[in-house]
Structures are given as structure tokens and as C-alpha cells.
Amino acid sequence: MxxxxxxxxxxxxxxxxxxxxxxxxxxxxxxxxxxxxxxxxxxxxxxxxxxxxxxxxxxxxxxxxxxxxALQAPEKGLYEVRIPLRDVKGLRNIAGFVIESRKLNLRLVYSTRSISTSIKVSAPDTSLEVDFQRDVSYSHVRAWLELLVDVLENSYSTLPLDYINTLRIFDVMVEEQPFTYAKQVFWLVANASTITIKPRLPESLLVKKYRPTILYEKYNGNFVSRVIESGGLKVSDILGSEAPQVLFSYAETVLSLYRRGVIDLVIE
Structure with missing residues (x-):
């Protein structure tokens, strides 16, 4: 420093x-x-x-x-977890990835397919290398990867599923132009198992009773109700392992309810 x-x-x-x-x-x-x-x-x-x-x-x-x-003593090197195909099925752009976190002493590896393009980005304590199934725009994808590695640099989950879900969302989002708000969604998903949802009173009760149009039309109404009734659940429990587009929408909903003061998100 x-x-x-x-x-x-x-x-x-x-x-x-x-x-x-x-x-x-x-x-x-x-x-x-x-x-x-x-x-x-x-x-x-x-x-x-x-x-x-x-x-x-x-x-x-x-x-x-x-x-x-600690998953492994630092002197033994990074603790490596190999991700099975069943956990990442349905990827349409990513052929493989390697996430290395030196602060967590953790390496996550997934690779099963032929590679067309490979791009690696790094932060002080984190590196991210992603292999793609087809040719991609280097500048476009690199902008996404730099945003994502910044998220991983400031993530502290030790549950591989949190990072798998983050990469699954990235797999579909990379087809769009990078946008700043995606960083907040990525961070919430990457840390989902460390964050507890705590509905606030009376705000959550009022939302449940009056079902404001702005919330229930913009977001999945059933999911909104699940969140405000989910006292004590981890974000990872409420997100599940849905399709990437659904995961993104669910994470966006959780953040919206938090910003509106309906729920608290507590790191535990």
C-alpha cells in the first residue's frame, strides 16, 4: 500500500x-x-x-x-476445488474459469470444453481467468471481467456455490454492454451465504398488506412476498440456484427491498 x-x-x-x-x-x-x-x-x-x-x-x-x-494452511498453498459439470450446466459463453483468492487461500477451477478465447484479469489478492467457447470482443469482455474481479477482490464467502452462481450470471450478462449496477448484483450473489435477510417492522408488514404496485409490477410478486417473510434466512437460501436471468432478477429484488428500507441485510 x-x-x-x-x-x-x-x-x-x-x-x-x-x-x-x-x-x-x-x-x-x-x-x-x-x-x-x-x-x-x-x-x-x-x-x-x-x-x-x-x-x-x-x-x-x-x-x-x-x-x-481456513480451508488449508497457507504454507500448503491454495486449497483447490474442482467444479463438476452438473453445477454449471447450461453455460452458453463460458468454457471454463479459474478464480484464485490469496486472502481466502482458495482456488476454484472449472474446465471441460474446447477453448476459443481466454482472458485473465487480476487484482492485488485475486485473479480471474475465463475461457470462452467462441471468439469474443476483447475490450467488451475485459471491461466485464475487470468489474467482476473487483467484486471478487472484496468478497469473503468460502462457499463455492456463491461464486458459481456469480459466474453463471456473468455468462449471460456478458452479451450486454457493461453497466455499473451489475457490480452490486454480482457482489450480493458472490457473498450470498454470508448475508442474512432481516425484515424490518412495520415496513415489511405494510408492503405485505398493501402490495405497492411499483414493487409488485416491476418484480416477481411471489418472490417479493417470500423475501419479506424470510426472517433469518441467508440470501443464498432465498436465491436458490435458478436460471441465471432469474437469479439476477431475484438479487435485484433483494437489493431494491433493502434500499427501500423494507429489509435489512446483515453480514453474519
Whole structure:
């Protein structure tokens, strides 16, 4: 990290082992918090046999921590998970992909088809390489991949399905021009198993009772009702593993309900 980008260094305590770690907050991290749908950015601190993730808002205030077990000791290299075909069936553009997260000590690999084009992009702690079944526009696809690797750089799920669903959505979205809002949807899906839906009262009850047209016409009405009745469920549970276009629409619905103050999204 450059001296210019450093804002300040704070200390955070791991709730599992009690160890205290210094965390350097940078202007880049705080900007990332502003663009995050929850207004947060996570910083991973791997140590011993677990990883501490401390979350900060755009002002640099700590907003909670999460701890998960390391999949493999860092000295043994990245823990590799090979994705079976049944988990990614129906891809129409992607022939394979490799996601490497050094902060999570994790590598996800899927590759079964002939390759026409391969593009790799990297962030400080994350790399993403995608193989395509056919020729694609390099500048168009690279713009999408740079957006996606930025999402993965700030994602902390250790559940492969979260990343598989994100790549499944990318597989169909890559046929369109990149748009900024897609980054928020990708982030929600990539972190779906770490985020809990908590309906707010009385807002959720009012939505359920009066069924406002703007919500129930723009989004799937049955899904809106499921979300506002889903207290305590993870986002991954409510999204399921539907077709990519449906997953995108569902994630968009969850974000819309959150922005309207109908539900809270809590990282746990």
C-alpha cells in the first residue's frame, strides 16, 4: 500500500482467538465501501487456522467482524476445488474459469470444453481467468471481467456455490454492454451465504398488506412476498440456484427491498 493512499491504521480484535491486528485503511478501501450496496468493505486477516474479516464503513468505522476456518494452511498453498459439470450446466459463453483468492487461500477451477478465447484479469489478492467457447470482443469482455474481479477482490464467502452462481450470471450478462449496477448484483450473489435477510417492522408488514404496485409490477410478486417473510434466512437460501436471468432478477429484488428500507441485510 502506498503512503499516499493510507488514511489511518486501526486495531481490530479477532473474536475467536482474541489476538489484536493492525488494519491499514486506505482511500481506495473507503471508496470501495461507498460503492458497496451495504456501504461496507471487508479486510481479511488470515492467521493460525482461521481468517478474520473486519468490516468498515466509508468513514473508517468498524461495523463488525466475521471469522471462518481456513480451508488449508497457507504454507500448503491454495486449497483447490474442482467444479463438476452438473453445477454449471447450461453455460452458453463460458468454457471454463479459474478464480484464485490469496486472502481466502482458495482456488476454484472449472474446465471441460474446447477453448476459443481466454482472458485473465487480476487484482492485488485475486485473479480471474475465463475461457470462452467462441471468439469474443476483447475490450467488451475485459471491461466485464475487470468489474467482476473487483467484486471478487472484496468478497469473503468460502462457499463455492456463491461464486458459481456469480459466474453463471456473468455468462449471460456478458452479451450486454457493461453497466455499473451489475457490480452490486454480482457482489450480493458472490457473498450470498454470508448475508442474512432481516425484515424490518412495520415496513415489511405494510408492503405485505398493501402490495405497492411499483414493487409488485416491476418484480416477481411471489418472490417479493417470500423475501419479506424470510426472517433469518441467508440470501443464498432465498436465491436458490435458478436460471441465471432469474437469479439476477431475484438479487435485484433483494437489493431494491433493502434500499427501500423494507429489509435489512446483515453480514453474519
Amino acid at each position: 502506498s503512503e499516499v493512499s493510507a488514511v489511518r491504521t486501526v486495531k481490530t480484535r479477532c473474536p475467536k482467538c482474541g489476538e489484536v491486528f493492525p488494519v491499514t485503511l486506505t482511500s481506495e478501501l473507503l471508496e470501495e465501501a461507498k460503492s458497496n450496496p451495504l456501504g461496507l468493505v471487508g479486510v481479511a486477516v488470515p492467521h493460525s487456522d482461521h481468517v478474520l474479516v473486519a468490516y468498515f464503513d466509508s468513514n473508517g468505522a468498524e461495523r463488525g467482524t466475521r471469522v471462518f476456518a
